[in-house]
Amino acid sequence: MATVTASGGMRLSWRGFATALAVAIFLYLVVRFLSSGIPGVARQPEAKQWAYWLHIAGGCTVMALGPFQFIAPIRNRFRKYHRWAGYTFVAGSVAAFLGYWAVQPVRFDVFRASQTVAITLWMAAMVAAVIAARRKRFLTHQHNMTRAFVLAAYFVVVRLVDPAMGTVGPWLSTNEGAALAHSDWVAWVIPLAAVEVYYGRKWDRLLKRRGERG
Numbered sequence: 001m002a003t004v005t006a007s008g009g010m011r012l013s014w015r016g017f018a019t020a021l022a023v024a025i026f027l028y029l030v031v032r033f034l035s036s037g038i039p040g041v042a043r044q045p046e047a048k049q050w051a052y053w054l055h056i057a058g059g060c061t062v063m064a065l066g067p068f069q070f071i072a073p074i075r076n077r078f079r080k081y082h083r084w085a086g087y088t089f090v091a092g093s094v095a096a097f098l099g100y101w102a103v104q105p106v107r108f109d110v111f112r113a114s115q116t117v118a119i120t121l122w123m124a125a126m127v128a129a130v131i132a133a134r135r136k137r138f139l140t141h142q143h144n145m146t147r148a149f150v151l152a153a154y155f156v157v158v159r160l161v162d163p164a165m166g167t168v169g170p171w172l173s174t175n176e177g178a179a180l181a182h183s184d185w186v187a188w189v190i191p192l193a194a195v196e197v198y199y200g201r202k203w204d205r206l207l208k209r210r211g212e213r214g
Helices: 014-043 046-069 072-077 079-102 112-134 138-160 162-172 176-213
Strands: 002-004 010-012
Touching: 014 046, 046 072, 046 079, 046 138, 072 079, 079 112, 079 138, 112 138, 112 176, 138 176
Parallel strands: none
Antiparallel strands: 002 010
């Protein structure tokens, strides 16, 4: 992966390569999920299929654009693209949110509490990110966009790791339904906690620099 140098040129970076590899793996997982998940929409009640499609289309938009918003060379060099991709991210998020609520209630609702909290936090973080960008508070913007993307990714990732829940579940509860519900919370709470730790360190460094200058 190439990064932008101070002179505007490009140079290879192992960190950039690792980022590109992580993005490629993530997009592969999204495609894998879609290839197995979209056919299942046909099994849903006909009256609600439009809502499933709206939710999936919005989520796919977010999953396709989100990773590239966090790659610094793209974000810094193609600012107009970054801005319009951000608008599209917001539109996709709203579509996913509306589709989620339109499809409720679902027949199997052991995951509803976790999913509802996650998607509500996703919207709240996205709104906070937009407000921060308009006020030119860019670290706050990045922090909240990362929160929003991690919460959006949960809806894909949790389904990909479901097969492993048979091993993890008994550690969470001896009741199968409770174990499934607990595992669903874990699938987004732990990644979100990792985001908070990462940005906590960034905020700490920023405040330290400001203190030294003051």
